[in-house]
Amino acid sequence: MKVVFLCASEYGFECLRCVCDILNCNVVGVITMPKQYEITYDNGRKSRIADNPILDELFEFCELGKKELFISKKVNSLETINKVKKWSPDLIIVSGWYQIIKKDILDLPSKGVIGLHASMLPQYRGGAPLVWQMINGEEYAGISLFYMDEGCDTGDIIAQKQVKICDGDTIKELYERVGKTGIDLLRENIPLIESGTANRFKQDDGYEGSVFPPRTEEDGLIDWRKSSKDIMNFVRAQTRPYPGAYTIIGNKKITIWDCSIEDI
Structure with missing residues (x-):
């Protein structure tokens, strides 16, 4: 199965390494952001400049693994779309990515575009979900593997797992536990996606999930x-x-x- 991977964070890079080790997963291309890039939110009314902390490591990783690395300022640009078309992936995986992916990309892979989000969707859609869950005093956080659509974390769910927020946790400790759980979800479900046997269920339409800002x-x-x-x-x-x-x-x-x- 040919895979294209999008990431621009340390956790995304960890997920990429995991996917590269999964049997029958051939990562044919990796897309990341420039050293500095703009994140827009609040329906485009606000923006901030972010750093890509993994760019140098990705260059080395892709060179050693003989994988093509493409740096994209805007994921929905014609240049990026043409690059993905050239790779002709069966599946696109997204982790640690900060731009909404639109239909021109979403429709390219035959097995869809999947991503991880650190909440039990449809709860805590949007930015900084673990921070918001801890601020709000939730007893449990979680992580969801889901098919991406044009909405903000609104696509069909493949699998989810809850993670308890312990009394003594800091955000770092919670992030590490949730991150490990997310990698488990990738290992367990990517082979099922390849074989066409993965679960797929819609998010609860009756639940008015809030979208939280970065x-x-x-x-x-x-x-x-x-x-x-x-x-x-x-x-x-x-x-x-x-x-x-x-x-x-x-x-x-x-x-x-x-x-x-x-x-x-």
């Missing part, structure tokens, strides 16, 4: 009117490797990396 550094300002538990969740959801929750004392910004609730 978070910025400015979103880390602590609201001290919240409960102690809410503040603790807010801090641990944005600690390293993220910029951190913070407060302003005088004219000085104070970043708070950890906190706990103590009886007085």
Whole structure:
């Protein structure tokens, strides 16, 4: 089965390495972003510049594995579409990607375009799902493997797994556990996709799943009117490797990396 892989994050690169080791998965091309690229959100009304932390590693990985690497500023550009057509993939896999993929790409592979999203879809569609789940005090997070369509995380589900959010977790620890679970989903389901026996079920139309925006550094300002538990969740959801929750004392910004609730 010929596969094209899209990634622009450390986790996406980890998923790429996993897919390359799956029997009968021939990764014929890899697409990534430039060293710096623009992310747009809020229906195109807002944007920010992001870094691609894996570009140099990808160059080396693809050179050693004799895989063609294509750098795409805009995934839906005619140049990118023609490159994918040339590769003629059976399946496209997306992980750690920050642009909506449109119909011209989605319709190319015979077995579809699949991606991972770190929530139990249709819950927590959109940006930074694990951060939002921890901020909101959820007992469980999760990860979904799904067929991508033109919506925001709205495609048919292939498989999902819940992951408990433990009391002592930071966002880093939760991210690592959810990430491992996502790789398990890839290993378990890609062979089923190849054989045509994978599950496929629509997301619950009766559930009004919220679409959450990406978070910025400015979103880390602590609201001290919240409960102690809410503040603790807010801090641990944005600690390293993220910029951190913070407060302003005088004219000085104070970043708070950890906190706990103590009886007085």
